[in-house]
Amino acid sequence: MSTAFLLVCALCLDAALGEPDWLWSRVKHPAVLIGNLIGWLDKRLNHGAQRRLKGVAVVALLVCGALIIGRALTLLGPVVEIIACAILLAQKSLVSHVRDVGAGLAVSLEDGRGKVAMIVSRDTRDMTQAQVARSAIESAAENLSDGVIAPAFWFLLGGLPGLLVYKAVNTADSMIGYRSEKYRDFGWASARLDDVLNLIPARLTCVMIVALSGQWARWPQMVADARRHISPNAGWPEAAMARALNVALAGPRSYDGQLRDLAWVNGDAPREIGASEVFRACDLLWRVWGLALGLVSVSVGVSFIF
Template identity: 90%
Template structure:
């Protein structure tokens, strides 16, 4: 079977089942196992001299290990590859987490804050309704790229080994890829490689949202917003999602009690938003998933013809 056909099956399996609690309450999710390895290496190596070199070594170890495990699993056949790929996609779980924020906001502001705290790292205790909604939509846009389009892209490019390399590096970036005194050197390699691996998927996600929302005339504005973003990649899907929903995203927010005056994305659009805009973002997540499934299915069709 072609890799594209396996991806179609995996996309559908993830959309149907997501991450069932009955399974992951009994066994560790692969992302958790990767995180445990990274955490152990962080504790053992992130001190003393030559932290950047040690961090490079960690990334090399993760990449080599992911390639080996991915190659080994690939030898077990198509069914194993489909299941493994579906496990490492996050479409249904992403929509569920974002929708929970909208549902929470409809109950009360504190419930909305509690739900959004599960998917963002910024301070949530004193968030307004609009800040909760913006945080959820930003997380939806960024994780659509990181958790769905990028894994699918790297599975298409490199099969299960390529997908596992991406997930290992992306997990490492989320754990040690920070510009803090503790991780500036040790997490440098993880952050830079993650930026590289997300370079194409982030822009591809942006273009898919633009294609579905018909916002091509505002492409230059999105490029400008993306270049002002603190992340070289996250700004692309955020800029597209902001215009698809006609909302302002990003802007000032607090981390660990420190207010950061970050640039607005689509700053002239309405900023006073709430649950309804978050629900619309969830709809866009499914529309992009549908477009991705359709594109890969066309690829499968052409491969049969040719």
Template identity: 85%
Template sequence: MNTAFLLICAMCLDAVLGEPEWLWSRVRHPAVMIGNLIGWLDKRLNRNAQRRLKGVVVVMLLVVGSLIIGCVLSLLGPVIEIIICAILLAQKSLVTHVRDVGDGLRISLAEGRAKVAMIVSRDTRDMTEAQVARSAIESAAENLSDGIIAPAFWFLVAGLPGLLVYKAINTADSMIGYRTEKYREFGWAAARLDDVLNLIPARLTCAMIVLLSGQWARWPEMVTDARRHISPNAGWPEAAMAKALNVALAGPRSYDGKVRDLAWVNGDAPREIGAPEVFRACRMLWAVWGLALGLLSVWVGVSFNL
């Protein structure tokens, strides 16, 4: 069956059902299982000498294991492929979490801080309203790329094996791909491979946001902002989202009590933002989802007519 058609079905299933609590409160989510495995490998291998080599071995195990599992699951038929793909996409849950931040800010700053703390790793206790809103929008832009467009892209390219490899490496990067003393060597391979796997999806996400917002004339500015970002990929969707919403993103933020003076994205735009801008970001998330669905539908239509 056409992979693009399977992806359309999976995207629609995810958009309708999202992450049903009744299910994942009873069984382990595949992403949780992957995370548990990575945590187990981290505890046993991330010590003593040759940590970089051990990290490379972990990545190889994740890639090979994901390819094998993906190939086996693919043999079970298109219905299973659609269900697993839907489970590993995150459109509805992403929009829900980001919208919760906007709803929280409408109630109080404290509620907004509590909600944004669920989706970002930075310090939230002393955030202003604008910082809460910026954090939510940045998370929306980055996760649009690596939680929706990237897994969809790799499923389209390589089916379930490609999707599972991407999710495994992306999860590994989120757990061990830090430039800290503990993970600088052990997480090196996971971080570098994640950069490679997100290279095309991040720029594709950026282009889709630009297409929807009509900001093509400002593309050179987005490229400049994206290259200033600490991540080689996350800066692209963030730069596009900042232009689309006409807001400033990034800038100084605190991690573990230490302030990092990061470059602004679209720094000349308004910085004092709040719940309305968060809700506009949610609408952009659905707009990109709709554009992706439309492009896939055209692809399927053309394929069936060939």
């Protein structure tokens, strides 16, 4: 079976089942296991001298381990590959979490704050309705790339070993890839490698959103917004999502009680948004998923013919 065919099956399986509570309440999700390992290494290595070198060693260990485990799972056959790939995709769970924010906002601002606090790291206690909605949509855009398109991309290129390498590095970046004093050196390698691994997927996600929304004429503005973003990759899907929905994203937000005056994305668009825009973002997530599924399915058909 071709890798593309396995990916089609995995995309459909993830869309159908997502992350069932009955399973992950009984066993630990692979991402949790990876996170536990990274946390253990963080506690034991992130101190003293040579922190950057130790961080490089951590990333090397994660990459080698992912390659070995991925290869071992591949030897178990295509069914195992499909299930493992589906587990490491996050389409249905992403849409579910973002839609929960919209549903919460539709009930009350407090409910919306509670739901968005589950998917973002910024301060949520004093968020306005618009800030809650923007946070949910930004998370939708970034995680569409990180949790769906990038894993699918690396599975296509490198099979299950490639996908596991991506997930290990991406998880490490989310845990230790910060610019704080504690992680500036220790998390340097994971942050830089994650930037490299997401370079193409983030821009591919942007192109797919633009293709579906027909916003090609505004491409130069999207590029400008993406380049002003604090992340070298997250700004691309955010800039496309903002224009597809005709909303302003990013802007000032608070982390750990400190306000950060970040640049707006599509700043001239409406900023006072709410639940309806969050629901529209969820619809767009499924449309991008459908486009990805269609493109991979076409490649399966072409390979079958030729």
